[in-house]
Amino acid sequence: MSGRTISSGPMNWRTALAGSQMLFVAFGALVLMPLLTGLDPSVALFTAGVGTLMFHFVTGLTMPIFLASSFVFIAPIIFSVQTWGVPATMGALLCAGVVYMMLGIAVKLRGPGFIHRILPPVVTGPVIMVIGLGLAPIAVHMAMGKTGDGAIELFPYQDAMIVSMVALVTTLLVAVFARGLFRLLPIMCGALAGYAVAFFMGMVDFQIVHDAPLLAVPAFVMPEFHWQAILFMIPVAIAPAIEHVGDVLAISNVTGKDYVKKPGLHRTLFGDGIATSMAAMFGGPPNTTYSEVTGAVMLTRSFNPVVMVWAAGFAIFLAFVAKFGILLQTIPAPVMGGILILLFGSIAAVGMNTMIKAKVDMAQQRNLVIVATVLVFGIGGMAIGDGALSLQGVSLCGIVAIILNLILPMPSQDADDLHVEQEVVDDLVQHGRD
Template sequence: MTHHQEPAWRQAIAGAQILFVAFGALVLVPILTGLNPSMALLGAGIGTLIFQACTGRKVPIFLGSSFAFIAPIIYSVQTWGIPATLSGLFASGALYLMLALLIKLRGVAFIHRIMPPVVVGPIIMLIGLGLAGVAVNLAMGKTGDGKAVLVDYQTALLVAGVSLATTVVIALKAKGIFRLIPILAGVAVGYSLSAFLGLVNFSAIAAAPWFAVPPFVTPQWSWPAIFFMIPVALAPAIEHVGDIIAIGAVTGRDYTARPGLHRTMLGDGLAVCVAGLIGGPPVTTYSEVTGAVMITRNHNPVIMTWAACIAILMAFFGKFNALLQSIPTPVMGGDHDPAVRQHRRRRPQYPHPCPGRHAPAPQPGDRVAGTRVRHRWSDPPDRLGDSPGGEPLRHHRRAPQPLPAQGEKGQRPTGVLNVP
């Protein structure tokens, strides 16, 4: 794979832009779950480098904190503590490794058969619904479990409402790459309002050192936490397949074949294991980064290396870590609700109705006369692309086969040709 060689400073700026896009969701997860944000930055950076090592730095993907684990981590921390929870997160990464081995031995079709979309979809919906209660408590100025009140109710609703409104407006009305940072924009506006209302404690930021080693936490083996976390990992593991297919559609390459889905799953699993070993939240592939790659049209995986290195450096910036920990709970509650909705909208994507089979895409200029073409996976049934005059077909995954003409000469056939 060759890429146009760019100056290092330009690649660094592009990497910082990728981290900027992923930053809001990346640090929101540890803040909501009680983990340290600096460990999330460190885990994301190291995890991305591990992913690139496993895939030969062929896939432009950045790994960030997984929203699927928010509610399970909160419950597990309250029940068994952080060290035991980390052992469960490490076991979740081990499940990725088992799936990577199964994909290597049996192919992608095996995973699709045991976990079809009809099974994975409800799991993802339940995970999103389980996070709604946490968002409500935070928006009302309480802790995630609702046991303690941290901010006055009226003030908390004002801050949460402004944060939520900002996030929604940016997500719906912003243009270009700014549309990919609604959570970050909501946090920035909500934090500014909180500072104006006196809800931010700046003394902790002033007392924090400029540079500090992140607080590592060693996992403690706990079978209840492990058995509790392993089923949660199934949904993000299957989502991983859709994310790899999505980035391949953006770059025009089939990453499920080269470097192979088993290698991408291996890299993701090892990254989750490392995050559990150092005390950070589990990581996953980010669809926001895929959107950034699509907008910037920069497909060079080197920019993900730069993003990972910048994230690792920021993890050792003590004052920045203190700034993240000073974000009031209503701000997190206001931004947590749209994040939950975004997670519930995600669903696994499959490249072909017969998993494991890949058909060649038609080349520009291919002509199919007298047929009607439907894009089964991209367009709804009422959007049919007609090519009765032999117009060139583009952007199809599989070359359509012409149907025999029906009726009188010159009459359009009534048959419909389904194209994956």
């Protein structure tokens, strides 16, 4: 398939095969996110498929994009589920999707530069770093055979470390040394390697798979609306909104088309928002554009958006295969923990790279103040308020970063130049007096 685009015929078997390949690339991250947050992976498959279809309906089937579970929301979802329950969390995520749609409308009215003016890299960079670093204890606890909060030991420490390190090493080796399509599958390769070792060590129980029916309707959950959960979740939408803009620019570079102009960034953001809100209506995780799939598009030259329609169709079909969804839930915690050590660290690195690429000058006091405050608030566990009214974690960091960026004065080059010119004039005057 390399070197030419796939035929545009929707019933072409090559297009269908390319669609299955795209789902395969996205699959590891797609199902890992709901497994970590306690959501149903079958529901995640369904909402990823339907969300992708809705995105393409809004954007007019113009972009080779696949949408699925967003990792940025892992920590907020875990906290929200523990605090307010799954239905309230879904209601909050639905509102986060509405924020996406409002951003799309704002971009339509104010232009694509609107988001970057409100959310510059000095704001989004440290917030993304907090998301990754804040998740680090969860990954370490799971790698050591415990629950995410470290309260319960699920597997013996030695067995868990063997499995988690096999998964971690496999993931990083594939990510660094693999070539071609396999380079896009580090998560899946790591999961398979760790799962195989866990199976031979007696850590996998297939009885629940045997007892499950072959086909069944996924365990959908209807949302409920609690304002505390909504206020907690809405600021989390900042990071994936910026990530979305980056993904749109990336796929534009791959295909050689300017998707910021057509279908327009306002439509892609709006489509992402609809996909996220729709997912929450069924109990699924929020959707985001997948960079892994963008990489696969670049390798295979599958520029035809119909390929993603096929991928969405396959995802919806798998959602109703009950035994498959239950099989995913047999993956032991150490397997996921080993992968997440690399994955969560990568999220933090993305935040750092966001500032590096934008050449954020940390010698400027305003930038140093914003980054330092956000990092310590997020990693240190700062909380403002009590009980249901408290703000903490990513939501607090997002609000603090935005407020600091708005109230702290920008360094003015013109003012600096004027100051230098005044010094020169003063020197000349003094020289004249002398």
